[in-house]
Amino acid sequence: MAEVQIKEQSTGKKTQNKKPIRVDMTPMVDLGFLLITFFMFTTNFSKPNVMNVGLPAKGPINTTEVDVKNSISFILGQEGRVFYYQADKKDLTDKSLKEISFDKAQVAKTIEAAKANAKDKNIFTVIVKPADDSQYKTVVDMLDELAITKSERYGIAEMNDREKELYQKRIE
The missing domain is CATH 1.20.5 (Single alpha-helices involved in coiled-coils or other helix-helix interfaces)
Structure with a gap:
C-alpha cells in the first residue's frame, strides 16, 4: 500500500500529542x-483520409464512344511517369504521345488547355489508363489533379494494344 x-517537528513548545x-x-x-x-x-489518434470516387451503378456495362476533340487520354507509367495524347486510336503515333510530370502542375495545365480547346466543354472527358507497371500513388495523384481541375467527367480504362506498344517504346 x-x-x-x-512527521511534525517540535519547536520547543509543548504541543498536544x-x-x-x-x-x-x-x-x-x-x-x-x-x-x-x-x-x-x-x-x-488520426483520422483516415478518404477520397470520394463516383462509381457507376450496378447493372449492364454502358460503353460510350468519346469524341477525340472532347477528351484527353493519360497513360500512367512506371516510376510516376505520365504520358498523354489527344488523338484518335488510328492516328496515334510516337510523336503524338507526349510525356509530362506532376511537377509545377503540368498535368493540371495540360487538362485545362485541352478543355479550353474542346468543342463542347460540358462533356469534356479525361481518360486515365494505368499501365501494368504503374504505381498506386500515381493513380491517386492523377485523381487529385482531376479534383483540382474540377474535371467531373473522367474514366479509368485499360490500355489497348497500340497504346501498350507505344508506351513500351517510350520507357525503353
Whole structure:
C-alpha cells in the first residue's frame, strides 16, 4: 500500500500529542489509471483520409464512344511517369504521345488547355489508363489533379494494344 507519512517537528513548545497524518495514495493511483484508460479509448489518434470516387451503378456495362476533340487520354507509367495524347486510336503515333510530370502542375495545365480547346466543354472527358507497371500513388495523384481541375467527367480504362506498344517504346 502506498502512503505518505508526515512527521511534525517540535519547536520547543509543548504541543498536544497528535497522531501523524497518513495519506493513502492507492485510490489516487487507481483514479489516474482510470483517467488514462478513458482518454485512450475516447481519443481519435488520426483520422483516415478518404477520397470520394463516383462509381457507376450496378447493372449492364454502358460503353460510350468519346469524341477525340472532347477528351484527353493519360497513360500512367512506371516510376510516376505520365504520358498523354489527344488523338484518335488510328492516328496515334510516337510523336503524338507526349510525356509530362506532376511537377509545377503540368498535368493540371495540360487538362485545362485541352478543355479550353474542346468543342463542347460540358462533356469534356479525361481518360486515365494505368499501365501494368504503374504505381498506386500515381493513380491517386492523377485523381487529385482531376479534383483540382474540377474535371467531373473522367474514366479509368485499360490500355489497348497500340497504346501498350507505344508506351513500351517510350520507357525503353
